[in-house]
Amino acid sequence: MKLTILIHCPDQAGIIRSVTTFIHQQEGNIVYLDQHVDKQAGVFFMRLQSEFEKELPLDTFKKEFQNELANQFQMEWEVYLDGYKPKMAVFVSKYNHCLYDLLSRYNSGELSVDIPFILSNHKDLEYVAEQFNIPFYHVPVTKQNKAEAEDRQLALLQEHRVDFVVLARYMQIVSPKVINVYPQKIINIHHSFLPAFMGAKPYHAAFERGVKIIGATSHYVTADLDAGPIIEQDVAAVSHTHSVNDFIAKGRDLERIVLSRAVQLHVARKTMVYNNKTVIFS
Amino acid sequence: MKLTILIHCPDQAGIIRSVTTFIHQQEGNIVYLDQHVDKQAGVFFMRLQSEFEKELPLDTFKKEFQNELANQFQMEWEVYLDGYKPKMAVFVSKYNHCLYDLLSRYNSGELSVDIPFILSNHKDLEYVAEQFNIPFYHVPVTKQNKAEAEDRQLALLQEHRVDFVVLARYMQIVSPKVINVYPQKIINIHHSFLPAFMGAKPYHAAFERGVKIIGATSHYVTADLDAGPIIEQDVAAVSHTHSVNDFIAKGRDLERIVLSRAVQLHVARKTMVYNNKTVIFS
Amino acid sequence: MKLTILIHCPDQAGIIRSVTTFIHQQEGNIVYLDQHVDKQAGVFFMRLQSEFEKELPLDTFKKEFQNELANQFQMEWEVYLDGYKPKMAVFVSKYNHCLYDLLSRYNSGELSVDIPFILSNHKDLEYVAEQFNIPFYHVPVTKQNKAEAEDRQLALLQEHRVDFVVLARYMQIVSPKVINVYPQKIINIHHSFLPAFMGAKPYHAAFERGVKIIGATSHYVTADLDAGPIIEQDVAAVSHTHSVNDFIAKGRDLERIVLSRAVQLHVARKTMVYNNKTVIFS
Amino acid sequence: MKLTILIHCPDQAGIIRSVTTFIHQQEGNIVYLDQHVDKQAGVFFMRLQSEFEKELPLDTFKKEFQNELANQFQMEWEVYLDGYKPKMAVFVSKYNHCLYDLLSRYNSGELSVDIPFILSNHKDLEYVAEQFNIPFYHVPVTKQNKAEAEDRQLALLQEHRVDFVVLARYMQIVSPKVINVYPQKIINIHHSFLPAFMGAKPYHAAFERGVKIIGATSHYVTADLDAGPIIEQDVAAVSHTHSVNDFIAKGRDLERIVLSRAVQLHVARKTMVYNNKTVIFS
Secondary structure, eight states, X not given: OEEEEEEEEEOOTTHHHHHHHHHHHTTEEEEEEEEEEETTTTEEEEEEEEEESSOOOHHHHHHHHIIIIIHHHTOEEEEEETTOOOBXXXXXXXXXXXXXXXXXXXXXXXXXXXXXXXXXXXXXXXXXHHHTTOOEEEOOOOTTTHHHHHHHHHHHHHHTTOOEEEESSOOSOOOHHHHTTSTTOEEEEESSSTTTTOSSOHHHHHHHHTOSEEEEEEEEOOSSXXXXXXXXXXXXXXXTTOOHHHHHHHHHHHHXXXXXXXXXXXXXXXXXXXXXXXXXXX | OEEXXXXXXXOOTTHHHHHHHHHHHTTEEEEEEEEEEETTTTEEEEEEEEEESSOXXXXXXXXXXXXXXXXXXXXXXXXXXXXXXXXXXXXXXXXXXXXXXXXXXXXXXXXXXXOOOEEESSSTTHHHHHHTTOOXXXXXXXXXXXXXXXXXXXXXXXXXXXXXXXXXXXXXXXOHHHHTTSTTOEEEEESSSTTTTOSSOHHHHHHHHTOSEEEEEEEEOOSSTTOXXXXXXXXXXXXXXXXXXXXHHHHHHHHHHHHHHHHHHHHTTOEEXXXXXXXXXX | OEEEEEEEEEOOTTHXXXXXXXXXXXXXXXXXXXXXXXXXXXXXXXXXXXXXXXXXXXXXXXXXXXXXXXXXXXXXXXXXXXXXXXXXXXXXXXXXXXXXXXXXXXXXXXXOOBOOOEEESSSTTHHHHHHTTOOEEEOOOOTXXXXXXXXXXXXXXXXXXXXXXXXXXXXXXXXXXXXXXXXXXXXXXXXXXXXXXXXSOHHHHHHHHTOSEEEEEEEEOOSSTTOSOEEEEEEEEOOTTOOHHHXXXXXXXXXXXXXXXXXHHHHTTOEEEETTEEEEOO | OEEEEEEEEEOOTTHHHHHHHHHHHTTEEEEEXXXXXXXXXXXXXXXXXXXXXXXXXXXXXXXXXXXXXXXHHTOEEEEEETTOOOBEEEEEOSOOHHHHHHHHHHHTTSSOOBOOOEEESSSTTHHHHHHTTOOEEEOOOOTTTHHHHHHHHHHHHHHTXXXXXXXXXXXXXXXXXXXXXXXXXXXXXXXXXXXXXXXSOHHHHHHHHXXXXXXEEEEEOOSSTTOSOEEEEEEEEOOTTOOHHHHXXXXXXXXXHHHHHHHHHHHTTOEEEETTEEEEOO
């Protein structure tokens, strides 16, 4: 049995020793430990993986960890059993490049998730879902029906016990009604190097400004548009020889790779959020 | 004799043929030609280098180029005689890393300029000027004396027949009074990936936002703060493990390299400005 | 009508002027011109695009270009009519990541080719071909049958009038028998930063050496294994925390992107080969 | 008082718990802990920093750590007292770019070392040493006098109690006589992306091969030329438009930055060597 534990708590002396001693008492062997202290905020973060020769009841482990450690150090913490494949829903609109990228990784086993469904406000990408034999739901969104559409989305997410949602160029603003049910569980890809060029048409804005580098940013969705905690960013060089369409074409490659890296980090439980920033463990 | 010619004019058929034919008539051999068309703006850009076996009087060449070509195509153009070392003034404040970088390149012959003087609003870096035997002028700038200080700067620039100015972390806003005398001749280094984090303290703002990549941008100075035509940008990865001071330290390397590349491009006559953007020839 | 012309010839005075004058005489308007001189080798390279208001018979154009220009300057040259989609065959083995990447770009129109067939020495990826409705040929290769297998490959390539071949992690050495029929028409992806780690198992070798950066290289296939003209390379940072399997996973992203960029450059007629090196036009 | 401890030992259960408990017993507070397990080799690596409110006699700490921990786990370990500035000798030949880079960082306090002397087999860079007021020793090296020259080098290193040596483009092969006295204490910069282009004239070889990316590598010097443990690598894009001299000029920037990063990592005690590879802590 292998557990991954994520902890954050007010920084103080003795946390690492206490946690490692607790794991030892449970007859676990620590195979990974990384920690970080945000000195400004006075917060301690830790990610720890431990193997146990004996099968422990997870509930017992959780209760003892809470009583013997978490209460004392005021820890917020989570534990994950190795081997569980999280259920990932994918929301798309009309662009297929990020969707194809995710599905080909899923298909080859590179991305260790289950995909209960793909959802879109348009029918354009239904054929891609069919290529990969994944259920597809068409939920149109208009100004008028936005509330009902989001009710439908929430119903589907809950019915399929979805763990997290990937907005693979979904192109719609997700309202707090949905975000609040999946805090730090909705991953978006924005097609600029945030915080530059927030909002719509970032490639056009980048072209207009005459930048020499474009970027893409994957972040957890919060109520503030394009302002959530950044998980991953990458960039590519451009020059005066590139048109807006060249920016868009180069950007597709950035979007693919940045989104898939962010999803991989989330699935591997390597991300923690604090103060609208992320800690990304190695 | 070798000439470098930079041209821009309204796009139309026949420009390349006309220019190459003109050079041929002057018994020149074209050793480099690069061109670019901004289709949105309808503007044609060209950089051409030609060798001439015979010495031509440059004035005659200019007059004939103007009469036979430039008038017909409404060209804005410039010609540079190979081998001339432009005179570069360096303005600094208290940080020495960009200054050292420029001076060590100058000293090793990597940067082909003359440096008539270094100017600063502080005395801190006078010792660096002395290390490299370059005149140093201390021109303090306060809210009260800004106009007189800029008069002093302009007098020095003109007395020394300076061709262009490098703001190597000068930390003062240069007013239009100076900019207008040296349009597209003042190169600044801004310590962020513009247009993100314009203005003061960009590393602090980047840290606050939790970005995963920081950058630096070199641009020609215009009346709009940090909004002039971008010459060069570069970036470096950062993570949650880096403090603001780590951002600043990593940023120093970006600033050094981005500023020196921009200066090299300017010195090599590879930059053209149009519509607040640059064309950077290869 | 729009033509793309690629030229190389011994360097000498007057080439650009002669070509642009010829295009003018044919009532063409040059919309792109880039040139390069390899001074060591004394060779001139040019890529030129021209629009013609009138439809010219391509045969007539070719004959006149040959007689009036190419003979005089000893040019090797090619001309391509805009809009023709080259026929690209894809050879694969068992890895699907490069294949999926190419097919999703093909499917979205990003990659402007026809794909008459996918060929493999294994049946593993037949299902991918089926997902995208592309014919799949299973041509097993063993030590014993290699000659016949390559005869079968050549027959398929010729029957389908294939223009170029992409080895998308084909894992078999292609013999001169095939290469000689498609010189500079077979594009391979090698999973290292060539010339480091030529041959088999480059990620294992890179891990063993303890490098901090891994790479991928796309090149035209020649009779010398992994030694053909390099079209495109890219790299990614690695560290001691990465296992060989992590190298392989990170490498997959490099392979995808480097191969697709090389294919795009080839399709756009932006590559020329000389002295086992490439000129890649902008 | 702050200590940095570096440990490696055979991997086994309980190491982290034992070390953190020991630190706790000494009334230390752990402010940084990073660990790594090389599963193939079965080796555990740890870097730990701890603050102590009370001043401990370092000798007592060392003895107790050895007796209570190191013996039990067969640890190889080192401890460093924070604030000590290591003494760094710089060996150069005729190129000044890496030397200027190191000295300007040293001068601005960015590089926290003492530099007792600069040594060269040529007199060319004596003036740089004078600019920065650092003693300069001219030790010519010829085939005939190599043994005596290295004796002189060793005498200088020992007389000045040098902690480590930086070969800032020294261009001479250092023999085992010197290396064996400073194992993993001599840092070299090689002007290629090792293991590609080992030995002399790597930029010429890279140009000949037609690579699209060049690199630089900093490594600890071992008896095998250019084959020691790699500390840091970086790369830059090149194209057919670049001559060998352009490769060399671009390479200078890589050499500067890669060497200075490696020196910074060494000074910060973030490097460990095992099996001819490095572990680089964050």
